[in-house]
Amino acid sequence: METTTLIFLIVMVVIVVPLGLMLFADSRGMFDEIGGGAFSVEQFKPSSTPAATTASAQEREEEIRQLVQGRNNRRVGRGEPPLDVEAEVTRLLALDPTVDPDRPANPDAELREEVRQLLTARNQRRVAKGEDPLDVETEIDRKLKDAGAL
Numbered sequence: 001m002e003t004t005t006l007i008f009l010i011v012m013v014v015i016v017v018p019l020g021l022m023l024f025a026d027s028r029g030m031f032d033e034i035g036g037g038a039f040s041v042e043q044f045k046p047s048s049t050p051a052a053t054t055a056s057a058q059e060r061e062e063e064i065r066q067l068v069q070g071r072n073n074r075r076v077g078r079g080e081p082p083l084d085v086e087a088e089v090t091r092l093l094a095l096d097p098t099v100d101p102d103r104p105a106n107p108d109a110e111l112r113e114e115v116r117q118l119l120t121a122r123n124q125r126r127v128a129k130g131e132d133p134l135d136v137e138t139e140i141d142r143k144l145k146d147a148g149a150l
Helices: 003-026 028-033 054-077 085-095 109-129 136-147
Strands: none
Touching (some): 003 028, 054 085, 109 136
């Protein structure tokens, strides 16, 4: 091996490699800053409980209408029958408890029946074990509430 190559390798090992390791160790927090700054999306997060105003409710309803209209246009493009956009918007808004906070959202009747069947089967197993049965209607409401459907 030539002496210049040997000197080059020694310089690399002795100086450059430790310097690179120090720089790498120093940059540990830099990855956490990626995506941050003045134009970061995190800067514009809404508060956890935004005040619902009439304007925001109207904007929300209009956006839902636009989304349903877009879905309807795709259905028609595929050759499927069109949806009644207004009825679908009304249905979707009725499912959201934030539209009318005094009225809880009504879960789908099929979902309620499925939960009832599961709880009935659970009660049968509880009785077979000698345990007291659960109140089915109370448990249905609790399960749907836990799942976010009530």
